[in-house]
Amino acid sequence: MIRSVFFVSDGTGITAETLGHTLLTQFEQVSFQQMSLPFVNTDDKVEWAVQRINRAAESDGVKPLVFSTLIDSQLRTHLVKCNGVVFDFFETFTGAMEKELGVTAQRVAGRSHGMGNVRAYSERIDALHYAIQNDDGATTRDYPMADVVVMGVSRAGKTPTCMYLALTYGVRAANYPLADDDFERGSLPAVLEPYRHKLFGLTVDPERLHQIRKERRRDSRYASMEQCLMEVRAVERLFKRERIPFFNITQRSIEEISAQLMQQAGLTRRI
Amino acid sequence: MIRSVFFVSDGTGITAETLGHTLLTQFEQVSFQQMSLPFVNTDDKVEWAVQRINRAAESDGVKPLVFSTLIDSQLRTHLVKCNGVVFDFFETFTGAMEKELGVTAQRVAGRSHGMGNVRAYSERIDALHYAIQNDDGATTRDYPMADVVVMGVSRAGKTPTCMYLALTYGVRAANYPLADDDFERGSLPAVLEPYRHKLFGLTVDPERLHQIRKERRRDSRYASMEQCLMEVRAVERLFKRERIPFFNITQRSIEEISAQLMQQAGLTRRI
Incomplete structure (x- = not known):
């Protein structure tokens, strides 16, 4: 029924x-x-x-x-x-x-998701444009304005998290992908050093990463279990050595990742 | 108090x-x-x-x-x-x-914004990546997969709307900016012709557009009241002539624009 x-x-x-x-x-x-x-x-x-x-x-x-x-x-x-x-x-x-x-409700329709105050509205739009412009390590020039710089391997949920943080909390989140060069060097990319206090890591189970990447590029080295395992181990080692706070996103929704990140990074909503 | x-x-x-x-x-x-x-x-x-x-x-x-x-x-x-x-x-x-x-509630915590079913989760993530890859007319190659192609002048709210549609409804929304060339020609860009049934327009009051653009590039032709007035008139004329459904986003929040677009374009949520 x-x-x-x-x-x-x-x-x-x-x-x-x-x-x-x-x-x-x-x-x-x-x-x-x-x-x-x-x-x-x-x-x-x-x-x-x-x-x-x-x-x-x-x-x-x-x-x-x-x-x-x-x-x-x-x-x-x-x-x-x-x-x-x-x-x-x-x-x-x-x-x-x-x-x-001790007061009467105003009973005005359409307020909860309306424009609200214009400042809060602009904060969200600006934060969203910020996330787009600073997606996937496109540039680090605007990191001084970031509230947080999210790091992780490719397809570990960085991009959706940054977009969600912008739309829901008005938070400016850049994201920076870590790849082979970084793992070989074994230390933070020099360009990130000045923003060390803003860095936050996301990691993911290798099996899940393998599964996600396979949907994009089947039979590639990028999607292979071997590569996923190597990257996840390397990135977690890097986060630990550099004392960058991080958590594992496997089994977490975008909403849960974002709420957890806000709490663990000590961020406050701008709106 | x-x-x-x-x-x-x-x-x-x-x-x-x-x-x-x-x-x-x-x-x-x-x-x-x-x-x-x-x-x-x-x-x-x-x-x-x-x-x-x-x-x-x-x-x-x-x-x-x-x-x-x-x-x-x-x-x-x-x-x-x-x-x-x-x-x-x-x-x-x-x-x-x-x-x-006639049944008992299951009383399981963390369900409402958890992973839910994995398919719905993937739909949202895929829709978000779709919106990013198809932002600002970057490419029209994937328009066959679009649920809607949002058109409008620069800074008329296209990008935040497309991101929000992806995250909230799992809808694949591309966006295409209209500019001087299109207004001079006075007809749809040829590349959009095959997707005519998916097109949806957003417009905005010229005063509001002027105000938004000034915050980005003060004293530019782009931000001038004259240019904003010309673009808005031209885009509305184009939408009417080509019978593209559209509405004015001034005074509307991202949530309101998205809900209105879903309703007016007859879209259904994918999640």
Whole structure:
């Protein structure tokens, strides 16, 4: 049996999806058919959402789950008339918050993922452009502006981590690939010396690295188990000898790598 | 008066932060001091979190707000003994979900932003590498694999949008900058013709474009109000004539641009 799930929001739907997904992960024994309905900010659009939910209820034979972050009370009143089970994030917590804070919630739609303050927005965009310009050791000229310089072998998750750090935390992360030359020398590339306090390492199990590289370049020396094993050993030896903090990313998602790096490197979000 | 806020999680803290931030945006009249405590997954770490919360309570003279997504019931029981007001996300909704679904929640920590299924994880990473390799018109060779090709003038938000689409939705988005040559010709670059059905335009108010470009290259022709006005007019004329769907990104966040583009282009998430 399939259970329909709707994420209803007056904005992007990101909060409704994040919260809903988190709850759904605890019910893996159920098959969910998920649908996001963003920008539901007028009575007409709520009516359209209600009709979609009701049609799903009819064809499924069970009530859909509806995760809502609608803020406007008139729209909320309209939505709860649907033939689904509505989980109302805003209404659920706001009363207790108002009581504790002694003030009334402002009830303005679209704030949580809107422009917010312009400074925070620019920080993120600038951090993202920084990550792109400083991807894969393209240049070290702008390292004085880096919050962190992420090091590791090719395909150890450096690039996605740097992009995620920029978008989520506004942190400026450069990344620098380590390769054969560095392992033979056995010490830090001289160009990195001035930024020693900003360096952070990522490593990965050789088996996993082999698997990832094979998908890109099957039958290459680059992807061979032998090469992966050699590189991972060499890079971990280098991190230890040079006292560069590092951890192993195998089995970790981009979100987990980023949160772990923020914590272990002692970084604070810029936004 | 400052009110301390803690986001307590057994994983990355992303869900707790998302929920908390969304609620806090409705109380802009209050000054919040926010602190994320991720990876709180042992009794010792909960005790450490409780002590931090209690110290903040003492120094603030008011109870901190605590947004928790802890799943383990023993850890939760420990946390609620703190001297703060605990908003327990999991406990609040799980009972009603269990009742409606007729099954028991699995109560496994760290799932919502973990690796999840490996296929979904690879889709995101591949989409991100796709976006980087196809940034700023670098190549059109891989456009057959694109879900969407985002077009617009320089600094109209194309790059951050493509990165965000990759990380959040697993969508493969290339981006192609339009410039003087294209405006003079007044038609689509020939290289884009085969991908006409995948094209999507972003435009921006000339004043905002002028402001953004000035921050990069003050006193350049590129940043001049005259040039910005000309480019925006030309690009909008091109989008209309060629019937390329587009919208104006001024006053929209990356999240809003991405959600709007997904909806208007009829894209579905790959993850």
